[in-house]
Amino acid sequence: MSFAEFISYGFVQRALISGVLVSLITALLGVFLVLKRLSLLGDSLSHIALSGVAVGLLLNVTPVFCALPIVMLSSLGVFKLSKNNKIYADSALGIVSSAGIALGLIVAALAGGFNTDLMGFLFGNILTVSTSETILSIVVFLIVIACLYFFYNALIATVFDENFAKTAGVDVDKINILLVLLSAVVVVLAVKTVGIMLVSALIIIPPTSALQIAKKFKSVLIYSCAFSVFATVGGLYLSFIFNLPPSALIIVLELIILCVCGLIKYGKARKTN
Amino acid sequence: MSILEVKNLSFSYTGQTVLKNINFKITEGNYIALLGPNGSGKTTLIKILLGLLQSQKGKIILFGSALKKFNAWQNIGYLEQKANTPHNMPLTAFGVVRLGLLSTKKGLKLFNKEDNKKTDAIMKKLHCYSYKDKLFSELSGGQQQRVLLARTLINEPKFLILDEPSTALDSSSREEFFEIISALNEENKTTILLVTHDISQVGKYVNKFLILDKQIVFYGSKEDFCNSAEVTEYFGPYTQHLIDHLHTTGTCPLPHNHGHNCGHNHGGEML
Numbered sequence: 001m002s003f004a005e006f007i008s009y010g011f012v013q014r015a016l017i018s019g020v021l022v023s024l025i026t027a028l029l030g031v032f033l034v035l036k037r038l039s040l041l042g043d044s045l046s047h048i049a050l051s052g053v054a055v056g057l058l059l060n061v062t063p064v065f066c067a068l069p070i071v072m073l074s075s076l077g078v079f080k081l082s083k084n085n086k087i088y089a090d091s092a093l094g095i096v097s098s099a100g101i102a103l104g105l106i107v108a109a110l111a112g113g114f115n116t117d118l119m120g121f122l123f124g125n126i127l128t129v130s131t132s133e134t135i136l137s138i139v140v141f142l143i144v145i146a147c148l149y150f151f152y153n154a155l156i157a158t159v160f161d162e163n164f165a166k167t168a169g170v171d172v173d174k175i176n177i178l179l180v181l182l183s184a185v186v187v188v189l190a191v192k193t194v195g196i197m198l199v200s201a202l203i204i205i206p207p208t209s210a211l212q213i214a215k216k217f218k219s220v221l222i223y224s225c226a227f228s229v230f231a232t233v234g235g236l237y238l239s240f241i242f243n244l245p246p247s248a249l250i251i252v253l254e255l256i257i258l259c260v261c262g263l264i265k266y267g268k269a270r271k272t273n
Numbered sequence: 274m275s276i277l278e279v280k281n282l283s284f285s286y287t288g289q290t291v292l293k294n295i296n297f298k299i300t301e302g303n304y305i306a307l308l309g310p311n312g313s314g315k316t317t318l319i320k321i322l323l324g325l326l327q328s329q330k331g332k333i334i335l336f337g338s339a340l341k342k343f344n345a346w347q348n349i350g351y352l353e354q355k356a357n358t359p360h361n362m363p364l365t366a367f368g369v370v371r372l373g374l375l376s377t378k379k380g381l382k383l384f385n386k387e388d389n390k391k392t393d394a395i396m397k398k399l400h401c402y403s404y405k406d407k408l409f410s411e412l413s414g415g416q417q418q419r420v421l422l423a424r425t426l427i428n429e430p431k432f433l434i435l436d437e438p439s440t441a442l443d444s445s446s447r448e449e450f451f452e453i454i455s456a457l458n459e460e461n462k463t464t465i466l467l468v469t470h471d472i473s474q475v476g477k478y479v480n481k482f483l484i485l486d487k488q489i490v491f492y493g494s495k496e497d498f499c500n501s502a503e504v505t506e507y508f509g510p511y512t513q514h515l516i517d518h519l520h521t522t523g524t525c526p527l528p529h530n531h532g533h534n535c536g537h538n539h540g541g542e543m544l
């Protein structure tokens with residue numbers, strides 16, 4: 001199948017639009033989360049999303065829209081738990097993560113066990129993205145871009161050094177809440193495209209690759225987006241050619257990019273020594 | 274003008290009381306050395322003053338307004354003892370220094386050409402311009418400290434709070450650093466609260482001592498410090514070292530009990 005033929009299908013177009021938008025959002029937010037050592041936030045929240053999706057299946061409500069408020073509330077919970085170092089952030093994430101899985105399993109069992117719907121959410125089902133989900137991803141993308149524009153330097157200061165940011169008049173709590181809430185929304189969206197098991201890869205791998213080779217904050221953001229979009233579009237296309245799951249191929253492509261970036265960094269380091 | 278007022282402040286980390294009934298006042302132009310042994314609560318006190326930690330008891334008034342309502346952060350320059358910055362942050366030394374201007378921005382916090390010029394100027398003044406385009410995370414500890422100092426001083430804050438700023442600096446940089454901030458105090462009437470163990474070096478510049486050990490042991494002028502019974506009692510046999518030391522730097526009027534003559538090279542470092 002040629003690329004032109006591939007792109008002419010309606011469901012492929014929706015998959016591409018929301019896939020590209022979700023990969024852009026995760027690539028952008030991921031840079032801040034990785035630098036703040038909150039890269040496992042995506043993992044934890046996606047496990048909470050399992051509970052949300054299961055509740056949706058049980059109540060017969062669109063799972064994504066059921067998961068959204070639950071995941072957003074939990075993200076605020078993570079923020080509260082880790083604030084002022086009451087609990088280490090990674091422990092807070094671990095606790096929330098396991099709570100999500102445990103509750104999810106119980107609700108899923110009540111909803112009739114592991115049917116194909118649930119499997120779709122576990123491993124992603126990008127080709128079944130609906131119009132309303134596509135619209136949601138457009139809205140979230142615009143919000144993320146606006147936040148980046150309005151809070152760019154405040155975000156950088158907060159990520160770099162919270163105590164300094166506070167004494168520079170930045171409302172650090174507000175910035176952090178914004179970051180976790182946006183992460184919550186994008187995690188729910190990404191559950192549809194790559195699945196619960198692989199969401200955190202989308203948040204961690206492209207920013208980490210970009211951080212290997214870029215020296216400026218803006219270039220890190222740009223590289224991260226470029227890698228993420230390339231992997232999503234490429235993975236989707238390859239899934240048609242090889243008849244393999246798109247989510248897995250997306251992540252494999254991201255991993256290949258990470259290796260290449262790692263090699264470039266290694267090569268540069270050797271040259272300068 | 275009153276810069277800072279602390280009333281009946283007490284603080285404890287889960288169970289362990291670290292600060293007890295702290296009361297003091299800082300007025301414009303004061304240059305205060307905050308002294309005390311490790312673990313005496315200096316860093317904790319400073320973090321409370323800036324709202325980075327919440328005290329269980331007490332009242333703090335910064336530039337005339339209660340801490341909760343305070344928002345004139347452009348007046349404050351704070352340098353943390355041990356900043357916790359990500360090791361892979363893609364931010365150059367220049368980028369770090371420029372962030373110091375954030376507190377002067379209202380609304381959209383974007384930087385312009387003027388800001389870049391200011392950043393260059395302060396980096397030249399603090400001799401960190403030569404590595405302005407290097408990644409902050411790839412600088413040495415002392416270089417990072419210079420960059421953070423530049424960030425703290427860039428908008429000429431009225432009140433400087435520096436928590437052991439000289440620890441990572443070599444001795445000549447240290448001397449130079451103390452000269453720079455002392456000049457700010459003399460020329461601009463910048464108020465300074467400086468946590469330090471380098472009493473031998475700052476003794477000649479400061480005009481007040483605040484000695485803290487969970488509570489205030491002494492707060493007052495340098496002259497009173499040299500003659501204070503509390504100080505003598507608190508430091509015991511070491512007092513004379515300290516006072517001798519201040520003599521050699523020519524900053525202490527002769528106390529009555531002068532005559533005990535010890536070596537003065539180690540005197541100032543014992544705090």
Ligand SMILES: Nc1ncnc2c1ncn2[C@@H]1O[C@H](COP(=O)(O)OP(=O)(O)O)[C@@H](O)[C@H]1O
Nearest residue numbers: 286287291309310311312313314315316317318
């Ligand atoms: N985050 C913390 N949790 C619990 N105890 C702390 C914490 N930070 C400091 N302390 C304790 O509070 C006391 C004062 O510490 P600190 O203010 O850092 O002292 P200083 O700056 O004078 O060396 C010490 O006994 C220290 O162990």
Ligand SMILES: [Mg+2]
Nearest residue numbers: 315316317354
């Ligand atoms: Mg300290």
